[in-house]
Amino acid sequence: MLKFLINRFGQSIILLLIVTVITFFLINLAPGGPSSTMRMDASPEERQAMVEKLGLDQPVIVRYASWLKGAFSGDLGTSFTSNEPVVQRIAERLPYTIELTFFTIIISIIIGIPVGILSAIKRGSVPDHIINFFSVVGLSVPAFWLGLMLILLFSINLGWLPSSGVGARGTDFDLWGWISHLIMPVLILTTTILPNIVRFTRSSMLEVISQNYIRTIRAKGAKESIVIYIHALRNALIPIITIIGVLIPRLLSGAVITEAIFGWTGIGTLILEAARGRDYPLVMGITIVITIVVILCNLIVDIVYSRVDPRVKNV
């Protein structure tokens, strides 16, 4: 196990390095820099002063080297647009995105797995068709459109839910204010991953149910609920765990759109601001954080995998 972890750590570092190189050069090669995000009527002198202040008059390689040196000592630099440390800006926003993705995953699992099982054991029935239909709809409807429609319905026409924001935090915190702000963004994000969980659970269950050992258990006279939930589900869970691990990065990218629509001040809105403002250090910082999250998710999936399936040995 330890050897496995060390191995994975080494791989992760290399992966991180590759990601930073690609991102750094891509954003620096994108036309227009921080000085062109200034007001259109900024004078050439004003632009030049900005370029020099931000050290952008140095070659890209030199800038990357100095950025990397800082990053290894935990210093991700200073945001161009706010002059605050990148680490601080990310730390301010990350909890909001974690909150959003946490509830989305929990809700998707709580709903998705039972619905998937139902769909599998009632294969071909009316409920199965209805579930399939909604899965396809959920997968196909674009999040930004659904988000605007929800705002139109619940905020403008009915006036039940706030159309954006994260609700009051700290001393003014109130439970309903918090939940009411969460409902629509979580709902939107859920539609992006719930259908995947349902469909995966269904196909995985179907495959397991048709196995010989399930027939044997049934033949031994075990109760149907024990057959499904104890014997079949345990084996069907392995691919489901994998897909949840894969869905977390997708959730993070979905969060960019969802956060923008609902004014949710998480990492998604921050990356938009950073890209729009050509805030190179901030873009790099967020990229690193997201890459680490993705790597961690995969690592956790691998570890959980070995717990659920004794055949998978990481040692």
Added chain:
Amino acid sequence: MNKKIIVITIIGIIGMLFMNACSYGADNTSTANNDKEEDVQKGGKVSIPIVADPTFNPWHPNAYAESNVVNRVLFSSLTKPGKDLAPSPDLAEEWEVSDDELEWTFFLRDDVLWHDGEKFTADDVAYTFNEIVLNEELGANNSSYFGQLNEVEIVDEYTVKFVLESPVAALPAYLGFNTEILPKHIFEGEDPWDLTSFNKENPIGTGAFKLKNYNSGQSVVLERNEDYYGETALLDEVEYKVLGDANTHVAQILTGELSIFALDDLAAIEKIENADGVDVYARDTTRFFWLILNQEIEKYQNKEVRQAILHAIDRQTIIDTVLKGYATIADSGIAPALQQYYTEDVTRIEYDPDLAKELLKEAGWEDSDGDGILDKDGEPFTIDFEIGIQGDLEAVSQMVQQYLEEIGIKVNLNAMEWNTMIQQVVVERDYEMTLNWWRYPADPDLSAYMHSKNVNGNNIPGYKNEELDKLLDAGAQTSDIEERQDIYIEAQQLMAEELPYLFLWYPQEAQVRIDKLKGVPDLSFGDALHYINEWYLEE
């Protein structure tokens, strides 16, 4: 017997509750009446959207539009645009100019306190200009307006003198346009851009409102400054909500979560116009939209070619469709909002595609090979049209493309991301035709955009015309209003004829506002913010 008592008691209680309810109702109506009689009410909060986190320093190179609307309320400048847009007193009570127009003396108010209780004096003004604006290494926002400023001298505690290299008649107007004064006692000895504790956390201004709290990515809340030197504000709070998505702005004003803003994307205008409780006002602004042809390219140096291209474009149709009527056709750069200087007495380039073709024919452009595209010496007339994607620009450009193709000019439209456009068009001048707009301080001096001395600055077309230069110089050198009126009327006539820019229209701002919000002067949203102390909410 018992039952009866209970029933009577219940009826009694209900009756009392009912009477109570009635008297409550009566109370309510009477207060409402009282309020109406008073007309102006104190209290309440307005919410204004901004698209990103602001920087609380008007001179900071990162202070964009979202910062301007906050800084205008937190800080004050020497002058502000009056309700007729002519410069009017703010921190400076009055000013005078020397006969040679090289020295402007501003007499400051002596009753102004910074939000931290320190006194505002001439030191603050001198510091802001001498140490920040005139420090070339800093590259302060808008410092180009003060290119002719040598220094600001302190005459006494409440008098400053602006010493100029050459006359700048627009100086009082420039001093009221995103040029707020910063506190010397906080900035002295610090790098003004790196002072995050001020610029991002705890700004100290002199304005009608002061910072209450700020949550990055969420909101900035200001509260009334009870020590404000002018009329104390009526509202309790001004909240700026950070909302990046324009659709959200529309949704939130319809739900009453926002109070006022200037709508950029007019696609949603009808929905807002039809909504209850929200009104839309068309407001004149000092802006003009333009199409320009790179003057480095020989064929566009010909005035007839420029006129022909403008004759080919049906501007009124674009205004009616894309802009939903929120604009008036422009003949020159000086907008009708500048009532003192604007004139309609100019040659108007009407929509006339036949005349356009004729003019091009005179210039040698004719469809000789019958392929539908004009040509000259075997060269087809094609134009590369580079634009940045923002607001209505793309929709407008597509219509322009169609109109030009109708007279036989092939247009290759290349719409790009905004920063890319700034780099290519504004910085590198690598373009043939482009479309955009200028917003300028409330003064008719447009030297920055069309004087030949600024071809490396904001004279983006690279236009050079001695006659226009002379007029612009003359206008800048006299602060006598009547004299300036004559000069700028002549300048408008020349601009309309020569077309340094192909003037398209003066956009009107679609100001969206909840109807409960009163006291907002009939100005564009940005200018009305100077009068936020007069705003109030009517219940």
